[in-house]
Amino acid sequence: MFNDIGALEIVALVVLAVLIFGPDKLPKVIQDISRTIRKIRDFSDSAKADIREELGPEFKDFEFDDLNPKKFIRKQLDNDELGLKEIRNGFDLKKEMNEVADAVHGRGGDSSDSSSEGAAASSAGASVDMRKASAEPRKPAAGDPPPFDADAT
Known part of the structure; x- marks a missing residue:
């Protein structure tokens, strides 16, 4: 349950508890807390037993x-x-x-299509600077729909 609490944290909690409750009330507070935790565990165990009993023998491995x-x-x-x-x-x-x-x-969808297109473009002698092509906006043709802007929706 408290696997990630180190020794330094425990010492800090003990010092804080002594400062808050004082050395004379601290044993009684610890007893009250442990009694409450024990009651909660007993209540939880009895609730689990009641649920198992109500489920019946079909759920014996539950x-x-x-x-x-x-x-x-x-x-x-x-x-x-x-x-x-x-x-x-x-x-x-x-x-x-x-x-x-x-x-x-x-x-x-196929990477082979795009690689073959790139090979055809380079073999035809058409060298395009990709930075310039991506920086300049494309103008749609007369029949093309307007570009889709995902941020605008």
């Missing part, structure tokens, strides 16, 4: 830790009755996102 989403997913992926590992391994998220981005920006 663990409350399984309600944690990370542990639940990890347990289901380890079980793998549905073939989720095959689906997860067959899905390349970066490739899919690049294809969607290319489609949105109007670029060709």
